[in-house]
Amino acid sequence: MKYKKGICAAAVFLSLLSVSCGAGDNPDSVSGVGEGQSGQESAPWEETGGTGTRAEDNGGVTAVADFHYIETDKEIMPFDTMLSYAVNGEWFYVTDYLEEEQTEEGEIPRDYYGISRIRIADGSQEKFYVMTDIERWGESNRPLLLADREGNCHIFWRFHDQEEETTTYRLEKYGPEGELLWRIEPDQEELQGMGERLDQGTVTRNGSIILYSYGEGGCVFCFGPEGSLEGVYQPELESLEGVVTGKDDRAYGYCVTGEEPVFVELGGIGERYVCPEVPLGVYDGYEEGIILRTGEGMSAYVPESGEYRKLWNWKDEFIQMNGDSVDKVYQEEGSFTLLCEFSNTYRVLTFASVTFEDSQKYPGKETVTLATDYSSTVTERLVRMYNRQSSQYKVEIVPTMDEEALLRQLLRGEAADLIDVSRVYTGDLARQGVFEDLDPYYEKSTVVSSEDLVESVKEANIIDGKNVTVFPGFVLCTLQARGDFVKRDELTVWKFLELGEKNRMMFSQSPQGALGYCMGSGYYGEHFIDYENKTCSFDGEEFRQILESCGKWEIHTDRNGSGLFMDHSGEEGEWLFDTLTIRSPLDAEPKRILGNYIYEGEDYLSTLVGYPGWEGGEYPLWAYSIFAINSASPNKEGAWDFVEYMLSEEFQAGIGLMEDLLPVRKDSFEANLRKRYGEPADPETEAFVEETIRWVEEKAQSAVPMRSGVNMDPVAAIVYEEAGMYFAGDATLEATVKKIQTRVQLYLDEL
Numbered sequence: 096m097k098y099k100k101g102i103c104a105a106a107v108f109l110s111l112l113s114v115s116c117g118a119g120d121n122p123d124s125v126s127g128v129g130e131g132q133s134g135q136e137s138a139p140w141e142e143t144g145g146t147g148t149r150a151e152d153n154g155g156v157t158a159v160a161d162f163h164y165i166e167t168d169k170e171i172m173p174f175d176t177m178l179s180y181a182v183n184g185e186w187f188y189v190t191d192y193l194e195e196e197q198t199e200e201g202e203i204p205r206d207y208y209g210i211s212r213i214r215i216a217d218g219s220q221e222k223f224y225v226m227t228d229i230e231r232w233g234e235s236n237r238p239l240l241l242a243d244r245e246g247n248c249h250i251f252w253r254f255h256d257q258e259e260e261t262t263t264y265r266l267e268k269y270g271p272e273g274e275l276l277w278r279i280e281p282d283q284e285e286l287q288g289m290g291e292r293l294d295q296g297t298v299t300r301n302g303s304i305i306l307y308s309y310g311e312g313g314c315v316f317c318f319g320p321e322g323s324l325e326g327v328y329q330p331e332l333e334s335l336e337g338v339v340t341g342k343d344d345r346a347y348g349y350c351v352t353g354e355e356p357v358f359v360e361l362g363g364i365g366e367r368y369v370c371p372e373v374p375l376g377v378y379d380g381y382e383e384g385i386i387l388r389t390g391e392g393m394s395a396y397v398p399e400s401g402e403y404r405k406l407w408n409w410k411d412e413f414i415q416m417n418g419d420s421v422d423k424v425y426q427e428e429g430s431f432t433l434l435c436e437f438s439n440t441y442r443v444l445t446f447a448s449v450t451f452e453d454s455q456k457y458p459g460k461e462t463v464t465l466a467t468d469y470s471s472t473v474t475e476r477l478v479r480m481y482n483r484q485s486s487q488y489k490v491e492i493v494p495t496m497d498e499e500a501l502l503r504q505l506l507r508g509e510a511a512d513l514i515d516v517s518r519v520y521t522g523d524l525a526r527q528g529v530f531e532d533l534d535p536y537y538e539k540s541t542v543v544s545s546e547d548l549v550e551s552v553k554e555a556n557i558i559d560g561k562n563v564t565v566f567p568g569f570v571l572c573t574l575q576a577r578g579d580f581v582k583r584d585e586l587t588v589w590k591f592l593e594l595g596e597k598n599r600m601m602f603s604q605s606p607q608g609a610l611g612y613c614m615g616s617g618y619y620g621e622h623f624i625d626y627e628n629k630t631c632s633f634d635g636e637e638f639r640q641i642l643e644s645c646g647k648w649e650i651h652t653d654r655n656g657s658g659l660f661m662d663h664s665g666e667e668g669e670w671l672f673d674t675l676t677i678r679s680p681l682d683a684e685p686k687r688i689l690g691n692y693i694y695e696g697e698d699y700l701s702t703l704v705g706y707p708g709w710e711g712g713e714y715p716l717w718a719y720s721i722f723a724i725n726s727a728s729p730n731k732e733g734a735w736d737f738v739e740y741m742l743s744e745e746f747q748a749g750i751g752l753m754e755d756l757l758p759v760r761k762d763s764f765e766a767n768l769r770k771r772y773g774e775p776a777d778p779e780t781e782a783f784v785e786e787t788i789r790w791v792e793e794k795a796q797s798a799v800p801m802r803s804g805v806n807m808d809p810v811a812a813i814v815y816e817e818a819g820m821y822f823a824g825d826a827t828l829e830a831t832v833k834k835i836q837t838r839v840q841l842y843l844d845e846l
Contacts, residue, residue, distance in 0.1 A: 155454040158407035160414045160447040162483045164749060165213070167442050173422055177231075179240035181248070182434075184427060186212045188248055190238050191223060192231045206231035208238060210248055210269070224273040229254075239306075243298035244427075246271035251306060253291060264290045266304065266322060279322040287327065289314050299340065300381070307348075310334050315348060315361060330359040331367075339377050341385040342397055349377055358385070358398045368398035378424035386431075388421055393431070406431075407449065412460050412489055415482045416447060443749070460489040463733040464511035465722075466504070468495045473719045473754055474515055477567060481740050488733040498807050505529050508727035512734040517566075517721040520804030521558050522618055526846065530563035531724035536735045537562070543742040543760070551716055552759045555800035566718035567741040568756025571677040571794055572801065573714055576702045580671070583704040583712040588613050591707035592644040599670045603652055606822040607815065609645040612707055616715040616801045619811035620839075629843040633814075634836035639828060646822050675703065676717075677794075678755050680768055680787045700790050708799075716798035719756070757795065768792065813838045 165187065171180060180189040191211040195204040210225040229236055229252065239251040252265040264286065268276045283290055292308035293316065299305060302320035307313060313335025315328040329335075330348030338361065340346045347358040347368075356370040376388035384397040392408035409418040416435050423434040429451065436445035460482075467474055478490045493511050495501040498518055504510040505524060514530075524530060533556075537545045545553055545562065556564045574586075581590060594600060595609055614620045623638055624631045632638070651670075677683055683703060705712025722741070724734045740746055747763035750756055758764045768788045802808075814835055821831040 156451040157413055157454040157457045158411060158449055159452045159457060160416065160449045160483065162480075163446045163448070165444045165446065167444065170442065171444060172437070177237065179238050181240045181242040182423065182425060182432075183242040183244050183246065184425075185215055185246055186242065187215060188212045188240055188242050190240055193223065193226070208236070210240065210250070210273075212248075225269050237294070239294055239296060241296055241298045241304065243302055244300060245302070247276070247298075247302075249298060249304055251293065251296065262291055266318065268322065277322050279318075281324065285324060286316065287314065289316075295337075297338075297379070300344065305338055305346075307335065307338050309336065313348075326362065328361045330361060331365065332357060332359060337377055339385050340379045340381060342380075342382060344381070347385070347398065351377065360398070368401075370396060370398075371401070371403050375418070376421060376424070378426070380426050383426055383429065386424055386426060388418060388424070390418060392418065393424075412482075413457055414449070415479055417479070457486070460485065460487060461730070461733055463488050463490045463513060463730055463737060464493045465490050465513040465515060465737075466493045466495050466501055466511035467515035468498050468501045468518060476754065477720060477741065480746070481737055484740070485736065488736055490737050498804065502807065505725070508725075510725050510727070512725055512728040512730045513737060514723050514725055515720060516564060516723050517719060517803050518806075520807035520809075521564065521723070521802070522808070523846070525558035525561060525563055528726055530558075530561070531726045531728070531731060531734075533562045533565070533724070533735075533738075536739070540739055542739050542744075547742070547760050547762070549759055549761055549764055550796050551798040551800070555716055564721050564723050565738040565741060566721045566759065567746070568750045568754055568758060569716050569718045570756060571714050571791070571798055572717055573675050573677065573703045573705050573794075574672040574712075575675045576704050577671055577673065579702070581704060582701065586704045586707050586712035588641065588707045588709060592641065594671060596644060596647045599649060599651060600672055601651065601670050602673070604648060604670075605650050605652075606645045606648045607819060609648050610641065610814070610818055613641050613645065614811075614814070615708070616706060616713060616799050618802055619808045620814055622709060624810065624839070624843070626843070626846075629846060631836065631839045631843060633839055634832045638835075639832055642818060642821060642831065643828055645818075677703075677791065678757060680784070680791045683787050683791055700787070705794075714794045714798045715801035716795075717801045721803055764795070765792070809842050810839055813842070
């Protein structure tokens with residue numbers, strides 16, 4: 096048969112260390128029953144008050160995690176019944192499929208399962224190192240993929256015949272080069288009618304294959320290295336939640352969600368052992384005992400002796416992991432590898448290799464504080480990534496009650512070393528010298544210079560003539576016109592207002608929202624303010640016309656009744672514009688569904704007209720996290736080390752995948768745009784790809800900064816308050832423009 100490429104298997108993003116299958120929260124991975132090689136005893140580990148260190152005769156050791164990221168071009172999610180993955184000490188394996196290239200006329204092309212793998216040591220990829228003759232057909236054929244330490248790969252198949260209402264089974268073993276070593280087909284009688292429930296398992300160190308069914312009445316089936324069924328076990332537990340292997344290759348079934356966490360040895364006398372702590376996850380530990388994941392960290396447990404010892408805490412300086420995200424754990428000779436994080440798009444997997452090092456080489460990190468007035472998952476992830484790789488500093492987030500409290504701290508010189516200013520009005524603060532000028536730091540840096548940044552980003556970092564902010568990634572914002580009624584160069588403030596007087600513009604709109612668009616993407620109302628000469632012109636004819644026109648807009652509220660501009664609603668409706676956020680060229684593709692509206696014209700990109708500006712449409716540049724260094728900080732070098740890392744080539748190369756943002760470095764930005772597409776399938780597609788990439792490049796280079804902290808901007812507060820009274824009918828146009836002019840001028844006089 097001839098095939099063409101279907102969904103690709105995982106491709107290496109950064110180097111990756113070994114990972115194993117865990118049990119408990121990830122039932123893919125359990126450990127074996129039967130004879131195996133006994134692991135050598137390791138030195139005893141003592142409790143250290145949660146420091147995550149091991150005490151030895153030659154001095155203490157510290158648990159240290161080294162992080163690596165693997166990029167995939169398909170979603171890899173836990174418990175996906177149509178996709179399976181496994182890891183041994185050398186390879187990351189994933190089920191993949193090929194689609195038939197040619198079929199008979201009228202026939203639907205069929206997909207066939209294969210296995211692709213990535214070598215952990217050097218990152219080389221082997222597409223379809225195993226190819227099967229098994230079709231991928233809905234839930235009918237479901238694979239369970241397992242790997243052993245010798246480089247062999249195993250698959251347990253369940254084939255459903257819907258017409259006959261029968262299920263058959265197959266267990267296969269493939270060698271290190273992809274050769275089929277053996278194949279058996281156990282029947283329902285041999286599997287005691289439990290075959291359909293066997294969707295979890297592992298391969299033991301001696302090559303035995305363990306399959307088991309989860310839940311009440313669960314059974315464990317042990318197949319020998321050559322595939323023969325060697326034992327069936329049904330532990331006396333409320334519910335079989337996993338099978339795990341500890342010291343001397345003893346295997347245990349366990350239930351940790353009952354009245355008390357219980358382990359029962361398989362194949363032995365069946366003694367029950369009560370664990371001293373309720374774990375969130377249970378994993379093979381072999382010579383280290385059973386490995387337990389808790390909310391605080393990782394521990395080791397030996398059921399027979401009751402020995403329980405802390406290995407590390409998730410918040411340890413050299414660990415920095417979110418234990419809730421751990422999926423698989425692999426342990427070998429005292430070194431642990433964890434699949435510890437799935438990205439928000441499930442296309443980047445994070446692995447951590449934890450080893451135990453001489454604590455004298457890891458004396459501790461100097462703390463750098465970061466103030467933020469709200470909980471940002473993006474900022475938290477950025478901080479976690481920095482802390483993982485820095486051996487000298489650790490950034491600690493210091494929550495602040497609100498923007499006003501943070502502002503008071505900054506003005507008193509009491510704030511943290513770093514400030515997340517994404518929601519802070521930075522204009523007055525920059526003019527008062529609250530933020531450190533970063534130009535001298537760029538000049539000394541061997542990691543990044545200001546010339547390495549995308550031009551619009553470089554300009555956005557300059558406030559009141561000083562280079563004071565840094566953001567690691569950005570998005571572009573635009574309005575998407577629902578048709579060909581306006582071009583980008585026509586979308587001036589006046590055209591926008593003209594359309595709004597006669598049409599519904601947005602799914603959600605109001606006069607206040609319309610005024611916000613007309614005030615521009617930068618500092619609020621900067622078109623009417625001359626900051627250098629401290630004058631304003633809100634009593635002029637231009638602002639009068641804007642205010643009067645905005646007052647004619649109909650109010651259409653969102654489901655919460657706020658009346659604010661919203662992203663597309665997903666509903667049918669007669670409005671002219673939807674909003675669109677561009678994080679990659681894929682977001683600028685034609686015929687995107689926005690509010691159930693599909694553009695059917697030939698030039699979709701021409702409908703992405705930007706936001707209204709004075710010379711035509713402009714594209715605001717928005718950042719979710721913006722950092723500045725407090726000029727009063729005693730630890731400016733540590734603060735710079737953090738923002739410098741955010742701008743490093745290493746970090747920028749992955750931010751588009753990790754956070755779904757456009758990188759700010761020129762080299763990373765250009766590489767990221769093309770990486771999203773891969774290899775174009777044909778010349779027509781290649782031409783389209785190049786056109787879209789050029790469009791995003793052009794708009795990003797000319798983007799205008801969307802300033803943060805509008806709700807704290809004194810000018811915005813004045814205009815919103817007075818204009819709101821006019822829109823409500825509580826003030827005349829003449830009185831409103833005079834009051835705005837007077838109040839803004841008083842503010843400027845005080846600068």
